[in-house]
C-alpha cells in the first residue's frame with residue numbers, strides 16, 4: 001500500500017506562504033504584484049485553467065489582468081501585445097496560455113516575452129539558466145512535482161530516477177531538476193527500446209506522457225516513488241493520470257493521485273514565480 005501524496009494540501013500550504021509573503025511585501029514596499037494572462041481563442045480547457053489562475057491571483061492579493069483575444073488574432077498582434085506588457089512597469093508576470101491557435105508559432109511568442117517576466121520559465125534564456133543552475137524561475141509543473149517529492153522526505157541523491165516524456169514543458173526540465181538533486185536520471189520517450197526494463201529500475205518514476213493509464217503495474221519496482229504528471233480527460237468526462245493507479249498503487253511506496261496530485265501544484269508555483277518576478281523587477285532581494 002502506497003502513501004498518497006496530497007497535492008491539494010501541499011499546494012494550499014505554498015499558496016498560504018505566498019499570500020503571507022505578499023501581504024508583508026505590499027506593506028513594506030507598497031507594490032502589488034501583478035500577473036497578466038493572455039488567452040487566444042475558445043479552448044474550453046484553457047478557459048478553465050485561466051479562470052483558476054485568476055482566482056488564485058485574487059487569493060494571493062495580486063492584481064490579475066486578463067487579455068482574451070479572438071481565435072483569428074495574428075502572431076504579429078499577439079507579439080505586439082506581449083511587447084507592450086514587457087515594458088509596462090505595472091505588469092510583473094506574463095503568461096500566454098498554451099496551446100495557441102495553429103497559425104501562431106508558440107516558440108515565437110515565448111521568445112518575445114521579457115525573460116524577467118516569464119513566470120512559466122519557458123523562454124530559452126530561462127531554460128538555459130536552469131541548465132547551468134542559475135535560475136530565478138522554474139517551470140511550474142516540474143517545480144510542483146519536485147515539491148511533492150520533497151514532501152515525502154525521500155532523498156533523491158543517488159537514486160535511479162526515470163522520467164517518461166521529453167517535452168520542453170515537463171519532461172526535460174523535470175530531468176534537470178532531478179539531476180540538480182543528484183539523482184541518476186534517465187529520460188524515456190516514444191522511441192525508447194524496452195521501456196519496461198528501464199522503468200522497473202526506477203526508485204523514482206515520473207510519468208509525463210499524456211496517455212491515460214500508460215504506466216502499468218509490471219513497469220514499476222516494488223517501493224518506488226511514483227509521480228504522475230498526466231491529466232487526461234476520458235470519454236466519460238473523468239480525469240485520469242498517465243499511471244494506472246489501481247495496478248501501481250499497491251507496489252509504490254508513495255504515489256500522487258489524479259486529480260489532487262501534481263495538478264493543484266502548478267498554480268501554487270505560478271503564484272510563487274509571480275511574487276518572485278515582482279521582487280526582481282523592483283530590485284528586492286529578500
Ligand code: GUN
Nearest residue numbers: 095096097098099120140
Ligand atoms: N497550458 C497548459 N499548461 C500550461 C502552462 O503551464 N503554461 C502555459 N502558458 N500554458 C499552459
